[in-house]
Structures are given as C-alpha cells and as structure tokens.
Amino acid sequence: MSQPDLKHTHSPEQPILLEMRGITIEFPGVLALDNVNFDVRRGEVHALVGENGAGKSTLMKILSGVYVRDAGEVIFKGQPVFFTTPRQAQLAGITTIYQELNQVPQLSVTENIFLGSEIERGLLVNWPEMHRQARELLAKLHLDIDPRQPLSRLGVGQQQMVEVAKALHHRADLIIMDEPTSALSLREIEDLFAIIRELKAQGVSIIYISHHLEETFEVSDRITVLRDGRHITTQPTRALNVDSLIRYMVGRDLSEKFPKEEVPRGRxxxxxxxxxxxxxxxxxxxxxxxxxxxxxxxxxxxxxxxxxxxxxxxxxxxxxxxxxxxxxxxxxxxxxxxxxxxxxxxxxxxxxGLILKMSTRENITMTVLKRLTRGLFTSRRRETALAQQYIDSMAIKASSQNQLVMNLSGGTQQKVVLSKWMATEPxxxxxxxxxxxxxxxxxxxxxxxxxxxxxxxxxxxxxxxxxxxxxxxxxxxxxxxxxxxxxxxxxxxxxxxxxxxxxxxxxxxxxxxxxxxxx
Amino acid sequence: MSESAVVNVQPSANRAGKVLRQMIVAAGPLLVLMLMVLFLWITAPAFRTPTSLLLIGLEAAAIGVVAAGQTFVILTGGIDLSVEAMVSFSGVVAAILIAGTNIAGGQIAFGIPAAAAILIALAAGTGVGLLQGLIITALNINPFIVTLGFRSILLGISLVWTRGAGINIQKDEFLSFLTGHIELGSLRIPMPLIIALILYAIVWVTLRHTKLGRYTYALGGNETAARLSGINVGMTKIIIYGISGLLASIGGILVMGRLQSGAYQNGTNMTLISVAAVVIGGTALSGGTGGIWGTLVGVFIIRVVEAGLVYLSVPSNAKEIVIGAIIVLAVALDVLRRGDIPWLRIRRKSSA
Structure with missing residues (x-):
C-alpha cells in the first residue's frame, strides 16, 4: 500500500465487460451461490474476497465453464453467454490462472504458451514463427526470458508470467487470477503487480482472488465481498479499509447453533x-x-x-x-x-477417510480388525456387534451394515469415520x-x-x-x-x-x- | 435428520433391490458360462459326455490356481505378470530335484521324493513372490515393471537350468496321487480339479474371514485411507505377492506333474489368461471389488471357449485369435462396469 494514488487511475465510466446476474447454483445439500450479482469493467482489477467456502471459486468456475449454473445470466461483451467447458470460455476471451499452474514443466516456454494452439506450416510445426510470437508476448510483459528453454528452469513467479503470456496469446479480455501470489516471493509479487498494471493499461480486465488483504488493497480498483454464497457488498477499494473489509467478510449473525458444553480441562x-x-x-x-x-x-x-x-x-x-x-x-x-x-x-x-466401495460395517471396524481377530479368523459376530453398537449410538442412517458407504450422505459418512476412530478408544x-x-x-x-x-x-x-x-x-x-x-x-x-x-x-x-x- | 433416526430405512425394498443387483453382477459371468455350455451341448454331440466336462475341469485346474493368486494381487490394485514364468520355474525346480539330473544328463543332485521336491519348489516360488512384493513396496516401483522383470528372470533361470529342453521325470506314488483321479460312481474326478477347488475354498475363507482378506480389499479400494487407518500396507502387499507366488507355483506343480516334465514353456500364456479370467469374473482391474468365485467362472469360460473351438472343428491355429479377442472384450467389460468411458459419460456436478 505504498503508492495508493497509482491504482485508481481509470475512470469509473469504463464500459462494463462482464456482468453476472442472479447466479445460483446448488450442490447436493448446499446452496453454494444464492442469487449473486457481479460485474467487471474494462481495464479494471476487481478483487473477490470472502472466507473459505464463501463461494468465490464456485462463482469463477461458473464463469469459466467448469460448473454449470442452475439460474442466473452471464453477459460478456454485451452478449449473453453460457459456457459449458473451460475451452469455450477461453475462446470467448476469459482465461483462468489457477492456484496450481496448469503447465507442462518439461516443455519449453513456447510450447507451453502454444499448447493446444500450435502454429503449423503444412504438417509440420512452425517453430520459428512460434518462438517469434512467444518472444513478442513476453516482451509485452517486459519479461526477458528465452522462450526456447524448458519451463522447469524458470522460477515459480516466471512460470506464472508465462501463464499470463499464454492468456495474452489467447487474446484474453478477462483474466481470472485465483490466489496468484500463494507461491511467490515478495519480489515476484511486485513483478506480478507491475504486470497487472501493464495489463490494465492495455485494457485487459482482471478478477483477483486472494486471502492476503493487503495485496487486495494494493492492486484492486473495486472489491466485492461474498459470504455464505451471497453477495454482501461491492465498493471502490478506496472506500474500504482492512477493518471494514474484515467486518464484511465475517460479520454474520451466528445463525447456526453450536451446542457447546463446558467441560473442565483435565490433564x-x-x-x-x-x-x-x-x-x-x-x-x-x-x-x-x-x-x-x-x-x-x-x-x-x-x-x-x-x-x-x-x-x-x-x-x-x-x-x-x-x-x-x-x-x-x-x-x-x-x-x-x-x-x-x-x-x-x-x-x-x-x-x-473411507473406503467407498466397502460396507458401513467394514469401514467402522477397519481400525480395530486386529482386536476382532481370534487366531486366524475375524469374528463376524463380534464385528457385527461392534458395528451395530456405533450405528445405534451415533444414529448412523444406513439401510444395513452392508450398505456401501459410497451410498451414504456426507453427514452419515462422517459419522462412520468418527465411529471408526471411536472404536480405537483414542x-x-x-x-x-x-x-x-x-x-x-x-x-x-x-x-x-x-x-x-x-x-x-x-x-x-x-x-x-x-x-x-x-x-x-x-x-x-x-x-x-x-x-x-x-x-x-x-x-x-x-x-x-x-x-x-x-x-x-x-x-x-x-x-x-x-x-x-x-x- | 432427527436424533431418533431409524436404522433400517425401507429395509425390504432396499435389500431386495440390492440383492437383485448383486445377483446380476455376480451371475453375469456365470450366465455367460451356462449359455456357452448349453450352446455346445446342442451343437456338438461329442461335448455331451461327463468325460468331456471333466476334461475341461482338468484343463481348468492349473490355470485356475494361478488365477486365484492373480485375483489377490488384482484386488489390491496391482498385477502379477510373473505368474507364467513362476509356473515354469516351480515345475523345473521340482523336476530337477525329482530326476536328480539336468537335461545334459549331468548329476546335480540325488533324486529326492516328489513330496520333498514339491515342497522345496513351492518354498522357492513363495520366496520369489515375497521378494517381488518387497521390491514393489520398499522401492515403490510399479508392480507392472517389477513382475515383468521377474517374468524374464524366472524364465531365464528355467531356460538355463534345463538348457532349453524339458526335464522328464517318473511319477512316484505321491505325484501319481496328485495327478490321478478319484472314482465317484462312474465319474472319474481329476485330482487337480479337486485340489484347485479346495484351494479356492481356502482363498474364499481368507478373503472373507481374515484380516488379510479385508486388508486386500481395503488396499485396492483406497490405499491412502487404508494407510491412514493404521493398516500395514507394505506388509500386506508383500504377503499378497508371496501368495501369488505360492499359488502360481502350485499351478506349476500341477502342470509339471501332468506333463511329467519340467520345462520353461510349461506356463506359456498363463499370465494373460489368468488376468483375463480375473477380469471376466468381475474383479475390477483398479482393485477393491470382486471375488474369487468370479475368477473360477472366468477360468471355465476361457477353457470352455477353447474346448468349443475344438468341438466346432475350428483350426487350433485360430485359437490365439479368439483368446485375444476374449481378453480385450473382458477388459472392455471391466471399463463398462465402471462406466468410465469419456464419450459416454455425462458430466456431473461435483460438490464444491
């Protein structure tokens, strides 16, 4: 947050590039996103923040075609779009740079940039042209990297830059950066920020997801806060500070009840x-x-x-x-x-935690089979009794001891795991x-x-x-x-x-x- | 989700559906086998004798025992490509010890009773199996590579010790008993078939009612979860490959006894057939699900096909083509069962 004036240079009248309206998606048992609105202007860095599980990644996965939304609309460059694969999103101009990089370290920088979109001359790959274009892309990012060297020789930061170059190659109008700094050193983070400013200047928009709030303040123009799958607020970065942002992120009523009991602390x-x-x-x-x-x-x-x-x-x-x-x-x-x-x-x-193809009984007794074995054989009677004891005491909802755990609900599965550990008398x-x-x-x-x-x-x-x-x-x-x-x-x-x-x-x-x- | 959860949710409906599904999965291969037998029964008059059926039983015995060991390994998610070499190896070791000679006629030992020779051969086979397991575990090498390497090593040893030919032996009383028959009324039940069935029963009990059996499935189902549950994954694997070595060696003795010869070709094709039998029998190549009786059915299916080709006067040279086709078909079946075909798969939302 050293030079706060450098970051809000664009005019707020920039046209809207992306608009997501009323996005809703439900996973089994969870309403992961509930009627979320989100928009990005051209040349804007829009930070998306929220606690783990707030729905940031889910929203981005809907945008990039990994998940299919249940309701809502996405308007990109003025057109309603419905991506069902990441490839479609990429072709339309939306590229995601993931937390874990999606690259082949053994291949050269050029090969990584052009992976899947190689330039060919007849049947052969046109290497000189690809290297030339790669060099051009890297130069745009002020990177002095020989595109012929293997990616693995570069540091993590530079590898990420190559990913940015790839996004530029695909003429991305919108780049999603999901925790881009998690593996970077301070120096590399500064380089990344420089490139983000460069991209902004070229009219590229960026959605920036990070847990590091200071970074968010340094790099973003606007901040949107999600919480529990709902949109909480969208404000210009300069209107917020760390304290107010944290309040937006966590400030919920404890709607869930925690039946905490006071137990005297023992030895x-x-x-x-x-x-x-x-x-x-x-x-x-x-x-x-x-x-x-x-x-x-x-x-x-x-x-x-x-x-x-x-x-x-x-x-x-x-x-x-x-x-x-x-x-x-x-x-x-x-x-x-x-x-x-x-x-x-x-x-x-x-x-x-579980062996999904095995039965409830077999999973519960997995940790204590030794105890249930007499001589060569496990005692089915003792095993059944032990499993039933936990099924009863934990109210495990299985149709029988033989029901495969893959067919149980998440909560019931967790009880099976808990049973298996309680059986060890920890x-x-x-x-x-x-x-x-x-x-x-x-x-x-x-x-x-x-x-x-x-x-x-x-x-x-x-x-x-x-x-x-x-x-x-x-x-x-x-x-x-x-x-x-x-x-x-x-x-x-x-x-x-x-x-x-x-x-x-x-x-x-x-x-x-x-x-x-x-x- | 109330506290007073009823444990048995619609017990009758669920159970009936489940049992039905299990029966179809389990009976699938058996149904195929019965249809094939029925087909031959109708089309090939020569097939309609108890003797021809028992002959198939005899043919199925040795490979059946080998496939039983393969079942263990595949249930853990591994594979044992060394079994055919193990069959040859154990036969050669036993034959050399019984004959007290190698092929060149040079005396390398005094001939010892077949029982003792067989015991030594089985111990050697088990030892090599354990060693493979140890290498796979300790060095964390893919079992495919390790057992492929040992296949060459064991075949090589068999070749060297026999100088490329077979070592012929005389059967003593014990060996005659092992390779003989038991009269049951007018039926002459081949002893190797009985041995195989007894071994299958033992394997079934082991898989069903021992720690080792449970761990075998657990490893194949989810090795990480098994390890995090405190299962000694390494030791279990070593033992499994030892068992495969032992059972393949027993198969080798059955082959050697029947041929009265220990030769490096004794196990030819048995790896492929054993894997095919396991997969046809409903055990997933990825491990974790399946069982021993399916493998037995798989072995019989392959043997009945082979016999059928003979009864239908298909030239024996064409046999390999059919066997190959069956193997590919069996693996395709395995893939189909798991529903793991990209162009057929429907994209599903995974939970966040």
Missing amino acids: EVLRVENLNRGDRLKDISFSAYAGEVLGIAGLVGAGRTELVRAIFGADPIDSGQFYIDGSPVTIHNPRDAIRCGIGLLTEDRKQQ RVLVFDEPTRGIDVGAKVEIYKLINQLARQGVAILMVSSELPEILGMSDRIMVIREGRIGGFLDRAEATEEKIMEYATGADRAVPEAASVMSE
Missing part, C-alpha cells in the same frame, strides 16, 4: 515440541488437554492440515518431539499414532474440517458427538476454516500463519476479527507480514 494428554517440516511447519509447540477442544484456525495453505498430518505420522517430519501423558513417543506412521491413542478424521473423507482425536460438505442438521449432530468425546476426557483438536465453528466449539484457539503459530486465544477473548488478525498478520506491522513470505 495434558498430548504435547508437541519444536515441530518442523520444511518450510510448511516451523517450530510449532503446544499442548492438548483432556476434555478440551483446541480449535486450529488459519488461512488455507497456512499449514493447519500439514500440522495435524505430521502429528498423526501421515507425513514425515524434519524434527520435533511428541509426548503422550508426559512421556516421549515416536510417531513415524499412522500405525504408531494409533498405538499412541491418536486418531485423525481427514478433511477429505472420500479420498482419505486419547487424542483430530478433526480436520469436521463438518465440510455436511448439511446444517447433521453438523449439530457432529458437534454433539464432539461434546460427548470431550466429556469422556478425549483431547480434541479441531481444524476448521469456518470461523463460527471455531468460535462456537473451541475452548482454546490456536491460529496458524504461514507454518508458525500466530497466536493463542481463549474462548472468552476470541472474536472473528482477532482470529483474522492473527491469521493474516494484520496484528503486526504490515511490512513484516510481507517479509515473511519472501523467506
């Missing part, structure tokens, strides 16, 4: 000391106590999932020591963790996004089960991107920022604003927050 069960893993986790130390729900908050990519996976032995760590009940333990793999009484409900149930249970993709009624059931576990003296760690959930269910909150502990908050003092401050580094001097990223 320390798990202690983590000086946990390090590459540049994802840095020097993390904390304790978890019996009966306590420790919420773990932070932005996407801050390292929350990495942290709990490291504790569970799912990923290797560089250094760090774990203690259970005060005695040191070694955890090299999930088996060790389970032996120590740790369980993990992963954020991605279907990919990591001391520490880690929930990574416990209610993601679960409808409101089932959420409350999951919360009640978390309460019940806390009452039984289990130490709960709960990673969540939903701040109300963190605030509503946690006794104590640990905020992770860029792989480090950003701070702890007690239930009494915690607010969404405070968490966001710790998570974005807004509590510190702004320059320092930026310098962390360039390390």
